[in-house]
Amino acid sequence: MAELNETIHQTVRLRIMAALVTLAPNEEVEFTYLRDLLEVTDGNLGAHLRKLEEAGYINLNKAFVERKPRTYICATTDGRKVFSEHVAALEAILKSK
Amino acid sequence: MDISPTEAEEALAAIQTMMQKTRRSISSSGAYKFLILWGVIWMLGFLGSQFLPKEIASYVWIGLDILGGILSMVIGVRLNRGVRSSAPTTSGKRIGFFWLLLFFYCVAAIGIAWPVDGKQFAMFIILFVTVGWIAMGLLLSFASVWWGLALLGLSLVSYFLLEDYFYLIMAFVGGGGMIALGIYVRNRW
Numbered sequence: 295m296a297e298l299n300e301t302i303h304q305t306v307r308l309r310i311m312a313a314l315v316t317l318a319p320n321e322e323v324e325f326t327y328l329r330d331l332l333e334v335t336d337g338n339l340g341a342h343l344r345k346l347e348e349a350g351y352i353n354l355n356k357a358f359v360e361r362k363p364r365t366y367i368c369a370t371t372d373g374r375k376v377f378s379e380h381v382a383a384l385e386a387i388l389k390s391k
Numbered sequence: 392m393d394i395s396p397t398e399a400e401e402a403l404a405a406i407q408t409m410m411q412k413t414r415r416s417i418s419s420s421g422a423y424k425f426l427i428l429w430g431v432i433w434m435l436g437f438l439g440s441q442f443l444p445k446e447i448a449s450y451v452w453i454g455l456d457i458l459g460g461i462l463s464m465v466i467g468v469r470l471n472r473g474v475r476s477s478a479p480t481t482s483g484k485r486i487g488f489f490w491l492l493l494f495f496y497c498v499a500a501i502g503i504a505w506p507v508d509g510k511q512f513a514m515f516i517i518l519f520v521t522v523g524w525i526a527m528g529l530l531l532s533f534a535s536v537w538w539g540l541a542l543l544g545l546s547l548v549s550y551f552l553l554e555d556y557f558y559l560i561m562a563f564v565g566g567g568g569m570i571a572l573g574i575y576v577r578n579r580w
Contacts, residue, residue, distance in 0.1 A: 297392075298392045298394065299392075300392050303392065303394075303402065305405065308402060308405060308406060308409075309405060309406075309409045312405070312406040312409035312410050312413070313409050313410070313412075313413045315410075316409075316410045316413040316414055317413070317417075317474060321474055321475065322474070322475060323473060323474050324473045324474070324475070326473070327416075327473025327474065328473075331412060331413060331416055332409075366475060381403070381406060384399040384402050384403050384406075385399075385403065387394065387395075387396055387399040388396055388399050388400055388403070390396075
């Protein structure tokens with residue numbers, strides 16, 4: 295049976311992962327785009343991204359676009375797997391109600 | 392880790408909302424604008440073909456196509472830069488070359504066959520556009536293949552069986568359909 299994941303379950307991290315797994319596996323989202331999508335501050339988003347990166351659920355890629363530094367974020371294969379297991383666990387809790 | 396069913400329900404709702412918001416954000420970044428733009432161009436162009444003298448209608452089409460090309464470029468350049476693909480350069484270039492090649496095929500086919508009237512001319516362009524649309528659907532988003540096939544089927548039926556209403560059907564069902572699909576993508580996708 296799928297288990298809940300404590301790292302992912304935190305509200306902001308849950309929404310970050312939901313946004314990232316919506317993208318195609320070969321796509322990544324820019325930091326400010328994700329920040330606006332989630333309606334959080336730079337510092338708040340940065341802290342949660344670090345947690346997810348440490349857990350190996352996301353990758354942060356730094357690049358220069360038109361000479362400006364940009365950070366792109368994507369869910370890893372492991373992150374996608376853990377997220378779908380977390381969703382399955384949530385659905386199981388609802389069904390057992 | 393234990394949570395109540397109510398918390399699970401709230402978490403699932405938050406996930407659903409975020410996924411929908413992300414999809415909308417990506418789709419509203421510009422792709423739907425192409426559909427609305429070319430829907431309006433089809434509608435105006437075919438209405439011109441129906442109601443204006445042949446020569447004036449040709450100039451209207453040329454003007455609309457140039458305008459459509461310029462606006463498509465502007466939309467393309469301003470398309471969402473917040474999301475990028477790890478393999479965009481190659482596939483983007485290949486898609487660009489595909490449309491360029493299709494455009495030359497279309498011009499060559501028209502030059503060789505030399506359609507005798509406006510309906511044949513329009514049908515040639517529709518055939519090439521719908522083939523391109525279906526090919527893009529097969530490569531990028533399979534759901535849009537059905538819309539392309541529907542437009543192709545409608546165009547052929549109108550051309551062969553409803554000749555007198557061909558331009559009007561293309562204006563309202565073809566052009567109007569593209570506008571409706573664009574609005575649907577914008578609001579509901």
